[in-house]
Amino acid sequence: MDRGPTMIDVAEAASVSLKTVSRYVNGATNINPELAERIREAVQTLGYRRNLAAASIRPGWTSRMLGLIIGDLGNPYYSTLARGVEREVHARGYILTTASSDEDATRNDELVDRMLEQRVDGLIIVPPYTGGRSWADLPPPLPPRVLVDRPAPEGGGYTVLADNAAGAARAVELLVQEGATRIAFVGDSELISTMAERRQGYESALQAAGIAADPALVDHGVHTDEQAEQAVERLLADQGADAVFAANNRASIGALRAFRARGERVPLIGFDDFESAELTSPATTVVSHDIARMGAIAAQTLLTLIDGDEPAALTTVLPVALRRRGSERAAR
Template identity: 85%
Template sequence: MNRGPTMVDVAEAASVSLKTVSRYINGATNIDPKLAERIREAVLALGYRRNLAAASIRPGWTSRMLGLIIGDLGNPYYSTLARGVEREVHERGYLLTTASSDENGQRHDELIDRMLEQRVDGLIIVPPYTGGRPWNELRPPLPPRVLVDRPAPEGDGYSVLADNARGAASATEVLLAEGATRIAFVGDSELISTMAERRQGYEEALLAAGLEVDLSLVDHGVHTDEQAAGAVQRLLDDHGADAIFAANNRAAIGALRAFRARGARVPLVGFDDFESAELTSPPTTVVSHDIAHMGAVAAGTLLTLLDGGVPAEQTTVLPVTLQRRGSELRVQ
């Protein structure tokens, strides 16, 4: 079996020392530009690739790899988040490995273990709502980590979040201003901290308007847009809802499907923007934060930690904005 080219081969081809090649391969920047160019040309000509398995046992070695664990690869929200992370870390020369926990604590723990085995330099994690192993139960040394979209269940570490309660309150206030008095809440499990915060904001807005919270108008068991469509149908037919607050993008899409099936709609405001929101009739009003920016901020926080710095904030809370497009209006 033919062996691949080694650093010795690269050193001979570039007419430099093995030590200089080693420093170049491991990212040193204080190498004479002419020598660095000769090494680069030799690497390309020979097709050299460094042996990560062998390199990873050396003290001070860095993989230049980061791990991202999200909740659901099929949800456009997380693909946008991942894109924001990847753009930020790519500029710093890191490769991003992304995987989905499917909101399952056991799978989340397995992914953590696999990424630690791969010697990632750092992790960005969306904690699963079913829980996972506490970070402090893992054997050190551990790489830096940043939580995104949701805080850590144990409440420690750095995190980047959205102002969920304020956003939900503003969505509910818009519907109240349109004259709605029976606003339904449709969302995913309240074991997800973002959902609990959004319901809190919804209820606070109702109470501030002098309305009681009617639990028959709350459905927090929908995970797919099909489930959301069924929930909205029930809320309209059986409980007299006169407006819908959809607490995530899939709930909003489900509401739109229910409206189409009925041939009629009620005022709707969603939380989290989605790609086709501006293509619906009328376009869908949402409260949302910049999801890609959230990913970039999480990545920047992790890079600061990797550089030995201290991020400015333990918890970064990003503002949300209301994007009025017409679906919040009453049917004339």
């Protein structure tokens, strides 16, 4: 078996000392920029990857470690997803390393590199919406990987998703049935495929009801609770929204805060459940899917690949459920 490129190979290719290469791969910042660039090019050309577990590698050896890269560790959605993955892999004797890309492509690529250096046996990744490096740009061999919550920007690969468009359409249909005609859409960037799909479902339901979609009622620049609160306040005050479709859990919480600040509310349905949804008055109606199950299926798919078998499907789409709790109705 090919031993793979070493730091000695990198040093020879870059015409620098082994010590300089060692300092570079270990993060030293006071290296001559010209030398650093030569080393970077040699590393990329040779496909060198720092091996933190070299002493443990033997024929047939595996790390029994898996990597999970999610979008935001602070979002309960992703903590639930991670829990679903961890329970599944723990039962198979694996340790899960979890990290957050914060939706940053560069950070995501760095995390992938670090996990590959750790010789993880497989990866589960929520691709950042900002794109980033293609898997085709990485030197082989690469471990099996599964994408979860959203597909890769370049497409392809094993993926576990929710039926976002259908769920959003069902929410808007219900709001229309309750008498709403100016339904606001509040969500994150539509560069995120899930947001684009939910916007599509929102507009298709309006069209089916004979209601023209009004771009002025859409705010897709919401990433935090605070931004969502400001967006909902503006849509109610300036655009006369008579209902709100909150396209993720952050947007739902922001809408509830806006209602509290105004001292009045309009019908609300959110996408993705959240812990306090049943504690509001009225309780918050949501479109939801089993997030923990999504994580578990992603883990099962990855373990199947690691075992050398073929998963049942390239793409798994989980159904969604509309949980009616009262907030979809107008205040009485």
